[in-house]
Amino acid sequence: xxxxxxxxxxxxxxxxxxxxxxxxxxxxxxxxxxxxxxxxxxxxxxxxxxxxxxxxxxxxxxxxxxxxxxxxxxxxxxxxxxxxxxxxxxxxxxxxxxxxxxxxxxxxxxxxxxxxxxxxxxxxxxxxxxxxxxxxxxxxxxxxxxxxxxxxxxxxxxxxxxxxxxxxxxxxxxxxxxxxxxxxxxxxxxxxxxxxxxxxxxxxxxxxxxxxxxxxxxxxxx
Amino acid sequence: xxxxxxxxxxxxxxxxxxxxxxxxxxxxxxxxxxxxxxxxxxxxxxxxxxxxxxxxxxxxxxxxxxxxxxxxxxxxxxxxxxxxxxxxxxxxxxxxxxxxxxxxxxxxxxxxxxxxxxxxxxxxxxxxxxxxxxxxxxxxxxxxxxxxx
Numbered sequence: 082x083x084x085x086x087x088x089x090x091x092x093x094x095x096x097x098x099x100x101x102x103x104x105x106x107x108x109x110x111x112x113x114x115x116x117x118x119x120x121x122x123x124x125x126x127x128x129x130x131x132x133x134x135x136x137x138x139x140x141x142x143x144x145x146x147x148x149x150x151x152x153x154x155x156x157x158x159x160x161x162x163x164x165x166x167x168x169x170x171x172x173x174x175x176x177x178x179x180x181x182x183x184x185x186x187x188x189x190x191x192x193x194x195x196x197x198x199x200x201x202x203x204x205x206x207x208x209x210x211x212x213x214x215x216x217x218x219x220x221x222x223x224x225x226x227x228x229x230x231x232x233x234x235x236x237x238x239x240x241x242x243x244x245x246x247x248x249x250x251x252x253x254x255x256x257x258x259x260x261x262x263x264x265x266x267x268x269x270x271x272x273x274x275x276x277x278x279x280x281x282x283x284x285x286x287x288x289x290x291x292x293x294x295x296x297x298x299x300x301x302x303x
Numbered sequence: 304x305x306x307x308x309x310x311x312x313x314x315x316x317x318x319x320x321x322x323x324x325x326x327x328x329x330x331x332x333x334x335x336x337x338x339x340x341x342x343x344x345x346x347x348x349x350x351x352x353x354x355x356x357x358x359x360x361x362x363x364x365x366x367x368x369x370x371x372x373x374x375x376x377x378x379x380x381x382x383x384x385x386x387x388x389x390x391x392x393x394x395x396x397x398x399x400x401x402x403x404x405x406x407x408x409x410x411x412x413x414x415x416x417x418x419x420x421x422x423x424x425x426x427x428x429x430x431x432x433x434x435x436x437x438x439x440x441x442x443x444x445x446x447x448x449x450x451x452x
Contacts, residue, residue, distance in 0.1 A: 154390075155335075155339060156335055156336055156339040157332045157335060157336050157339075159335055159387075159390065160328075160331040160332040160333075160334065160335030160336065160383065160387065161328060161331070161332050163331055163335070163386060163390070164323070164327050164328030164329075164330075164331035164332065165323075165328060167323060167327055168319070168320060168323040168324075171319040171320070171322055171323045171327065172315075172316040172317075172319035172320050172323070173316070173319070174319065175315045175316065175318050175319035175322070176312040176313070176314075176315035176316035176319060177312070177315065178315060179311050179312060179314055179315025179316075179318065180308055180311050180312050180315065183306075183308070183311045184308075219415060219418055219419055220418055220419075220422070222419070223418060223419045223420075223422035223423050224422060226422075226423040227422055227423045227424050230423070230424060240423060240424075240425065241425065241429060241433075244419065244420060244423050244425055244433065245433055245436055247419055247423075248412070248415055248419055248420065248433050248437055249408045249409070249436065249437040249440045249441075250404075250407040250408050250410065250440075251410075251411065251415050251419060253407070255322075256378050256407060256410070257407060259319065259322045259323075259326075259327065260322075260326070260327060260330075260378050260379050260382050261382060261403060261406075261407070263327065263331065263382045263383065263385075263386045264382060264385055264386060264389075264399050264403055267386075267389050267396050267399040267400075268396065268399060268400050268403065269396050269397055269400045269452050270400055270451055270452065274451065275400070275403045275404045275448070278404040278444055278447060278448065278451075279404055279407055279408065279444075282404065282408055282440040282443065282444050283408075283440075285440065285443075286408075286436045286437065286439070286440045289436050289439070290432070290433070290436060293432060302429070303426070
């Protein structure tokens with residue numbers, strides 16, 4: 082590994098989050114949940130799908146109406162146009178995530194999460210920052226995990242449990258909202274539901290690892 | 304450092320466009336071509352038949368296996384294969400809904416072995432259990448989604 086000398090800071094001992102951080106977090110959850118989609122009036126401006134809008138329709142063959150991607154496309158050309166049609170969705174999603182991050186919405190999540198990490202995953206609260214970062218970028222989470230092990234802030238067992246959490250659905254939020262957007266129009270459930278399922282199973286998987294490691298001593302997992 | 308929220312949003316949107324152009328579109332082109340090759344050669348129908356009994360457990364047609372296999376290599380590939388099969392009418396909206404969490408839960412493991420486990424310094428003898436739990440996560444998520452879809 083080339084990046085041995087990483088100066089990742091992992092000491093958010095006393096994390097202070099302004100009130101608007103929590104507001105931003107709640108907004109984010111509501112924004113992507115779709116609860117305001119069926120709401121009338123101004124509330125609809127708080128909904129992801131409502132703001133995403135739709136492409137104008139194009140006259141298709143036999144009087145049918147379609148979007149600019151057309152109907153019955155195939156192969157590389159169809160894949161390209163379909164990919165291009167996703168750009169607005171990814172841009173809107175990541176634009177909003179950037180704003181929420183700026184308003185410390187993710188810090189608020191970290192603050193709420195830190196005291197429950199020990200019971201929930203069996204890892205110390207200090208991993209909170211790395212955990213939140215890993216939801217945005219797999220590589221950021223990996224680098225911070227490495228740094229924490231080297232500084233002896235986590236044990237080998239805790240590193241394994243934490244890596245299990247990160248390994249399943251890595252870069253969760255970014256990957257789901259960006260790459261996953263290709264499938265959002267073809268879901269029968271609100272787009273936030275599969276995301277909740279991802280978190281449930283990430284936690285479940287990490288706990289399976291936790292259970293599995295109970296049989297071994299610290300020395301044995303080195 | 305004093306940026307307005309508008310600037311912040313635009314910055315995020317730029318990141319989104321970058322991901323779209325450099326990751327999503329190339330992956331979709333790859334996946335659509337891949338599915339096209341499987342279709343023209345008849346392999347897709349073959350895989351569909353062979354894996355029909357296993358995939359039926361999850362309420363999916365046999366062709367769904369190509370989504371899971373592509374996802375294991377790269378999430379974008381899995382999503383692309385899923386979108387392509389949906390466009391072809393082989394997968395329905397219910398099928399896509401069942402598959403979407405699994406695509407991510409077992410997604411990109413081949414890359415993440417290096418990028419995550421390697422970087423974090425996990426000894427490679429632990430890889431099988433780490434991988435196994437992810438595959439189990441994916442399988443269980445499909446069973447759960449079957450009832451939610």
